[in-house]
Amino acid sequence: MNNTVLLLDSLDNVGVALADLHASDLVEINRKTIHIQEFVPAKHKFAITDLKLGEDIFMYGTIVGEATEEIPCGHAITLKNIRHKTKSYQVQTGKYQWSPPDVSKWRDRTFLGYKRTDNQVGTSNIWLVFPMVFCENTNIKLLEEAFEKALGFSKSNPFEDQLKELISGWKGEKFTETVSQKSQTFRSKIFPNLDGIRFLTHSMGCGGTRQDAESLCALLAGYIHHPNVTGATVMSLGCQNAEVRILQEKLKGLGCDKPLVICDQQNEGTTEVLLEKAVKETFDQLVEANKIQREPAPLSKLVIGLECGGSDGFSGISANPTLGRVSDLLVALDGTAILSEFPELCGAEENLISRCKTPELADKFIHLMETYNDAAKRVGSGFDMNPSPGNIKDGLLTDAIKSCGAAKKGGSAPISDVLDYTEYIKTPGLNLLCTPGNDVESTTGLAGSGANIILFTTGLGTPTGNPICPVIKVSSNSKLVQKMPDLIDFNAGTIITGEETLEEAGDRLLELIIQVASGEVLTKAEEKKNYDFIPWKRGVSL
Structure with a gap:
């Protein structure tokens, strides 16, 4: 992928800028040379053909918006010339065929976990x-x-010394600790x-x-x-x-x-x-x-939660597909993956419906999606208002663009179960869990449904963690790793730069998961004690 532009699907009529594009630049997509007509920032999209007023915008091979004005070839896609739109969907199940990845090299691998009497295995105690x-x-x-x-x-607070210095400067004398402050020693x-x-x-x-x-x-x-x-x-x-x-x-x-x-x-x-x-x-x-002590356990005992937050225009190209690769590997190993954040699946419904193993699961997924969206509309919102200012600034202009990239976290495996908020997992394989797009409310729900490791992709950076479940932060781009090394555990930006294939990045991430699950590596969120917990409040205060 070592290039300046990318076409995600042959059906798409917009390309993705992997680096800043300037007016008069020439780029090639599908053997067609395109003259860039105006500045297109990295992570943003541009028309690869002349688009008419009202014409559907395609990314990931599906509809993610419609043109609100004519967009000449080579012009940037912005909020001024497109708006949110999704493809209508129907319930069609039973025809989906999945080719699982080769997991022969992982089949006999184990992690060191805490075996519980109910046959679950913990990655922490x-x-x-x-x-x-x-x-x-x-x-x-x-x-x-x-x-x-x-x-x-307890860990010493590095900002306590800074505060003491400020007190000293304000008082004009050396800070004097009280007896209680001096006694605060930290034991092993x-x-x-x-x-x-x-x-x-x-x-x-x-x-x-x-x-x-x-x-x-x-x-x-x-x-x-x-x-x-x-x-x-x-x-x-x-x-x-x-x-x-x-x-x-x-x-x-x-x-x-x-x-x-x-x-x-x-x-x-x-x-x-x-x-x-x-x-x-x-x-x-x-x-x-x-x-209780750690013991070897098969990888099938891993339950990974799939989450994204502070997403950017590269999330759906690098970090999220990397999680999708890991999800497929674990499902092929009889493990479990949980894809959450229903507002960020809006526009990806047809693909997910087709992957449901039964019509009943598809019906439950549609019911939860539509009920949730209707509730949001009743208070003057809706799924289409999900993208945050940060998302939009970095290329995720509509909820459908964001959602089709977010859904990549779920890989390509069939969907074995659909869970409402607080329902606990009961079926191995890929599960869908109804949670908000709110990072902490969603990670709180993932842990509450049984995820013993959470994989969290981000393009902009976030400190979010969870009190009982290790959260592995996966960056969509290498610049973020350099900027926020204290928050990021894994760099998937190597896919954007062409240093790694998706398969190589996914395999490398699975190795890290095994280390974290075994207690050999502490995540950055755990190091910083980012133990975030916010239950989803669906009702009103009385």
Whole structure:
């Protein structure tokens, strides 16, 4: 791909600029020489033939927009001359034929994971602490400070020294630490087989709809049931909509019997009594959790979540197809992949419908898509308003352009199941999961549905992580890796520069996944403690 332009499909009537194109430049596409008529920034698109008013714009072999004015050949495609449009779709299943990739060299590979009694395998061993309602967030923070420091999970804050220098400059004298500040030493990990204690906070649990409270309980049950989680401490006020009883019912439905420490403030009395109980009983469980050790497990036990955020015009050409390659490899190995973000599948419906194994799955996918889009329209929005200013600036002008590139994360495997938000995976293979395009709400949902590794592509950069699931950040371009090396784990920009083929990049990414899953490599998000958790609130506040 070492060139300045690219045609993604023979049906396309627009090309992609891999580097800045200037007026009078000559480029060749499909043996046709095109005179560039105006500046086309890298990642953006240009007409490769004269386009008439109202004519459909094709990328990835499908409709991604329509011309709002005549666009002469060689002119840039912009928001001034196109608008969002998608191809209509019909339910047609049963005819899709898939040729899986050769996985012979991966068949006997393993990773070192934590085997659970329910046959799931974790890539981490984490104890979870969370509130059933936002009223308990302050108590969660108190517990977090106590456990992080005492058990050696705290890290020094590099900005603390900067702040001390600022205080010294302001006071005109050397900063003097208090006794409590001097005592903040950081110990080595007390429990070597425990990868961490993660403390969640949120703004839900009461004051909203009963449906949102039940959805929160289902999500939290998915987090407890998750293979990376060994058990949980649950902080409850006692009177909220998100009752502990509902959480326990959801756990029973999942067949989950992991240890729980349940602390109810209105039952226990004072905050001191409540937190003393939480500390004592949680510590006892950590002693037991530390007895679990990593063991070899087949790659079929990997469940990868497929996510993108801060996308650019190269995401659908390099990073997302690389994830698609990995997804196909794991599905061929009897593993599981989960493709999320339904607003970013708008325009790719026909391809996904054709890959559904049954008409029922196709119907469920269409129902979830249309119900979600209609709900957005009722509040004056819609899927067509998904692209962010950053997306648009870097070449993703319409939701259909963004979506057709985003769908590449799902590779080409048949779709074995379609899940609504908080539904837990039950079928190996490629799953579709209804989540928002919002990065953190989507990654939160992926973990809640059982992903034990999340692959996250980005062209602009993002620090997003997850509290229980390692998030591997995959860059679509090499410039981002140079600019934000502290955020990026893997560079797929080598595909754009022609240094690697898609297959080579995908194989290299799978090797990194095995290392991360085995605890041999820490992701950048984990290093920075980017433990982001935002449940999707579908209802209204009451």
